[in-house]
Amino acid sequence: MPLFSKTQKTAVDFAHLPRHVAIIMDGNGRWAKAKGMPRTAGHAAGAENFRTIATYCKDIGIEYLTVYAFSTENWKRPVEEVSTIMDLLRKYLLEAIEKMERDRVKMRFFGDLSPLPEELRKLCLRTEEISTHYEGCQVNICLNYGGRDEILRAARSFAARCAAGEQTPEELTEEVFSQGLWSAGIPDPDLMIRPGGEERVSNFLLWQSAYAEYYFTKVNWPDFSKEELRKALSAYQSRQRRYGGI
Numbered sequence: 001m002p003l004f005s006k007t008q009k010t011a012v013d014f015a016h017l018p019r020h021v022a023i024i025m026d027g028n029g030r031w032a033k034a035k036g037m038p039r040t041a042g043h044a045a046g047a048e049n050f051r052t053i054a055t056y057c058k059d060i061g062i063e064y065l066t067v068y069a070f071s072t073e074n075w076k077r078p079v080e081e082v083s084t085i086m087d088l089l090r091k092y093l094l095e096a097i098e099k100m101e102r103d104r105v106k107m108r109f110f111g112d113l114s115p116l117p118e119e120l121r122k123l124c125l126r127t128e129e130i131s132t133h134y135e136g137c138q139v140n141i142c143l144n145y146g147g148r149d150e151i152l153r154a155a156r157s158f159a160a161r162c163a164a165g166e167q168t169p170e171e172l173t174e175e176v177f178s179q180g181l182w183s184a185g186i187p188d189p190d191l192m193i194r195p196g197g198e199e200r201v202s203n204f205l206l207w208q209s210a211y212a213e214y215y216f217t218k219v220n221w222p223d224f225s226k227e228e229l230r231k232a233l234s235a236y237q238s239r240q241r242r243y244g245g246i
């Protein structure tokens with residue numbers, strides 16, 4: 001696939017890409033409404049766009065891509081909408097498993113998978129297992145994920161180790177705490193993208209995003225094309241990261 005096509009208008013320095021890009025895939029419902037279609041059609045278009053963007057990230061050499069597919073709060077949506085999203089995920093994973101040997105994309109899931117439909121939960125675990133040894137791009141799908149929930153779980157597990165006499169409170173460092181998160185072992189995101197026009201964090205990667213650069217755009221997720229991603233990468237490259245220094 002050519003990386004430099006005629007449609008590429010935005011200049012990106014592909015030698016200095018962010019290692020880890022995270023995306024809140026927002027605006028599916030509004031995209032569908034604007035077209036007079038049901039919200040579920042927006043999610044289908046969103047899932048399709050996820051394929052396009054994940055493949056592009058792999059092709060240009062992004063090491064980690066983390067996407068917010070379903071939050072701990074999304075269960076409040078109508079049953080039909082929830083089951084459509086679950087079904088889209090199931091279809092996506094079945095397809096990903098087939099292409100895995102060729103693409104060598106490593107897949108991980110962040111979130112408590114236990115309340116998911118049994119078939120989907122098993123597919124998630126199988127996908128993780130098959131791709132354990134792959135060393136290409138790593139795609140992390142946040143499913144039944146909440147940033148505060150993740151922090152609480154890490155805190156609880158450290159407290160339990162203290163109560164069992166295995167660790168002391170003084171031993172708690174940022175590094176030790178990070179090991180209790182779903183993202184253990186993965187570098188923090190450098191660039192967080194939120195399409196869909198809202199400018200908030202929505203409980204996504206709260207701990208990990210401490211020094212991330214944010215990029216917001218009004219474009220809805222199904223319309224967030226490769227060119228839109230290049231705009232985000234270019235904006236990221238124009239910023240200076242100081243990590244609290246001067």
Ligand code: FPP
Nearest residue numbers: 025026027028029030046047050069088092
């Ligand atoms: C937010 O848009 C989107 C979601 C809550 C679901 C995202 C799910 C997918 C893209 C499908 C499955 C994913 C994969 C990885 C195959 P919204 O519904 O909140 O949009 P709105 O704000 O316009 O209503």
